[in-house]
Amino acid sequence: MEMKSTAAAAAAEGEGFTGWAGLWSAVASLLFLFSILKEFIPFQLQDYLAALAGRLHALLSPYATVTIDDQSSDYFSGNEAFLAVEAYLSHACARRARKLRADLGKDARALQVSVDDDQEVIDSFRGATLWWYPSKKTNRSNVFSFYPGEDERHFYKLVFHRRHRDLVLDDYLPHVLAEGRAVTVRNRQRRLFTNNPGADWAASEDGRVWSHVKLEHPSTFATLAMDPSRKQEILDDLDMFRDGKDYYAKVGKPWKRGYLLFGPPGTGKSTMIAAMANFLDYDVYDLELTAVKSNTELRRLFIETTGKSIIVIEDIDCSIDLTGKRKKKKKKVKVSDKKKMMMPPWARDEDEEKKVTLSGLLNFIDGLWSAHGGERIIIFTTNHKEKLDPALIRRGRMDMHIEMSYCCFEAFKVLAKNYLGVEEHGLFGEIRRLLGEVEMTPADVAENLMPRSKRKDVDACLVRLVKALHEAKEKAAAAAGNKEDDDSSTSSSEDYDSDEDGKEKQ
Numbered sequence: 001m002e003m004k005s006t007a008a009a010a011a012a013e014g015e016g017f018t019g020w021a022g023l024w025s026a027v028a029s030l031l032f033l034f035s036i037l038k039e040f041i042p043f044q045l046q047d048y049l050a051a052l053a054g055r056l057h058a059l060l061s062p063y064a065t066v067t068i069d070d071q072s073s074d075y076f077s078g079n080e081a082f083l084a085v086e087a088y089l090s091h092a093c094a095r096r097a098r099k100l101r102a103d104l105g106k107d108a109r110a111l112q113v114s115v116d117d118d119q120e121v122i123d124s125f126r127g128a129t130l131w132w133y134p135s136k137k138t139n140r141s142n143v144f145s146f147y148p149g150e151d152e153r154h155f156y157k158l159v160f161h162r163r164h165r166d167l168v169l170d171d172y173l174p175h176v177l178a179e180g181r182a183v184t185v186r187n188r189q190r191r192l193f194t195n196n197p198g199a200d201w202a203a204s205e206d207g208r209v210w211s212h213v214k215l216e217h218p219s220t221f222a223t224l225a226m227d228p229s230r231k232q233e234i235l236d237d238l239d240m241f242r243d244g245k246d247y248y249a250k251v252g253k254p255w256k257r258g259y260l261l262f263g264p265p266g267t268g269k270s271t272m273i274a275a276m277a278n279f280l281d282y283d284v285y286d287l288e289l290t291a292v293k294s295n296t297e298l299r300r301l302f303i304e305t306t307g308k309s310i311i312v313i314e315d316i317d318c319s320i321d322l323t324g325k326r327k328k329k330k331k332k333v334k335v336s337d338k339k340k341m342m343m344p345p346w347a348r349d350e351d352e353e354k355k356v357t358l359s360g361l362l363n364f365i366d367g368l369w370s371a372h373g374g375e376r377i378i379i380f381t382t383n384h385k386e387k388l389d390p391a392l393i394r395r396g397r398m399d400m401h402i403e404m405s406y407c408c409f410e411a412f413k414v415l416a417k418n419y420l421g422v423e424e425h426g427l428f429g430e431i432r433r434l435l436g437e438v439e440m441t442p443a444d445v446a447e448n449l450m451p452r453s454k455r456k457d458v459d460a461c462l463v464r465l466v467k468a469l470h471e472a473k474e475k476a477a478a479a480a481g482n483k484e485d486d487d488s489s490t491s492s493s494e495d496y497d498s499d500e501d502g503k504e505k506q
């Protein structure tokens with residue numbers, strides 16, 4: 001932002017400057033004359049005269065300006081202030097402007113209305129009147145460009161009376177930024193990011209490390225089947241986190257939170273992540289660790305995540321060997337030496353031993369914790385909590401451990417309501433008893449409850465579930481009988497082993 005005095009405001013409003021009227025009309029005439037003669041004045045002289053006029057205005061004008069530009073010196077924050085002002089104006093004042101621009105902006109959910117260039121927008125804040133002027137400036141350059149518009153700089157000029165300087169700088173601008181950011185978050189289409197393999201970063205045109213699609217998972221906490229008191233605990237925790245900026249600052253903790261979701265396959269871990277993202281209105285970064293070649297790549301991926309996001313590593317025990325070696329081998333991507341030289345350092349796989357290690361992952365999480373850039377949540381899921389290194393899941397890294405378990409009766413009731421629209425039924429008693437005796441995942445219960453035709457036959461669905469529960473019970477009893485026989489004959493044959501993927505035979 002750049003601040004200076006201007007005469008532009010004088011033309012905008014006559015707030016207490018009647019005495020200056022004559023002087024301003026003289027300045028306005030001069031400006032008019034200058035715009036006519038501009039064509040005939042050499043460039044160098046034009047710049048000099050413009051600077052002189054600027055200084056004259058600064059000296060005489062009772063108004064000050066702040067310019068907010070669409071280019072920022074800070075690489076990572078980009079033009080955040082500019083975008084926040086744009087969002088604020090489109091939300092708070094655009095309807096008062098006479099010329100509007102409507103656009104389906106990048107990642108927006110609906111048509112966005114914004115103020116057109118050179119349109120004055122008047123805002124008021126605690127009794128002060130403020131004028132906004134969206135505008136653009138074309139850089140004069142001798143270089144011919146194939147891309148017209150790339151030399152264009154857009155900016156917003158805020159004009160206010162000098163006596164409101166403190167109010168504007170201390171209160172109004174922070175208010176605009178906060179409101180603008182909130183509007184952007186409300187309007188944006190949430191995204192699901194997945195990491196591109198490192199070898200592709202340099203090869204792709206824009207060097208993107210993450211690709212994204214719209215996040216449109218329908219899961220919510222209302223449709224998530226689990227123990228209601230545990231669900232409420234998680235909701236309270238998320239609520240506390242979302243609104244806890246001041247609290248986290250007060251206790252000196254970074255505004256981040258880690259959740260470990262563990263439990264057998266089909267118990268709703270991935271469903272829970274989608275419900276969390278929908279509840280918080282956050283983006284999701286689905287980090288596929290097996291596609292990451294080195295700790296350096298991992299760091300780069302982390303740097304390119306944004307605030308208000310959930311970073312997810314699914315099946316963490318299958319993605320990384322906790323002794324430091326990785327389990328799953330990605331198909332080797334052959335890169336020629338010449339191509340390698342053209343790659344940025346993080347994308348080169350010069351040292352085969354430089355793999356993602358446990359310590360790299362711990363650094364990743366701790367880096368996440370100490371970095372700026374807004375609130376972030378990290379979630380690990382696993383089917384085997386006991387296989388994880390305690391360092392990885394200690395409190396402070398994974399703050400809350402959430403067990404997703406087999407379907408209990410309360411969880412069944414949520415599914416029955418979602419899938420069949422029933423809250424009571426004669427078979428509920430038997431189902432309650434069977435669910436207490438046999439372990440069935442919510443995924444299996446849901447599958448049995450799913451109507452097989454458009455004519456929703458509630459009785460048939462519930463009878464099918466009861467039958468499936470009886471079958472599961474018999475199977476479990478038979479398996480237990482077999483195990484007893486095995487134990488008595490060969491006590492040494494402990495073959496409860498795990499496959500390459502780490503998923504144990506159940």
Ligand SMILES: Nc1ncnc2c1ncn2[C@@H]1O[C@H](COP(=O)(O)OP(=O)(O)OP(=O)(O)O)[C@@H](O)[C@H]1O
Pocket residue numbers: 223224225226263264265266267268269270271272382383404442443444446
């Ligand atoms: N608790 C649940 N509430 C509602 N639906 C569920 C629940 N658990 C499972 N489901 C249903 O089962 C399907 C599979 O569940 P999900 O993918 O969330 O399981 P998971 O625990 O992530 O399994 P995995 O460990 O194999 O990744 C979901 O699409 C959903 O329809």
Ligand SMILES: [Mg+2]
Pocket residue numbers: 269270271314381
């Ligand atoms: Mg899953």
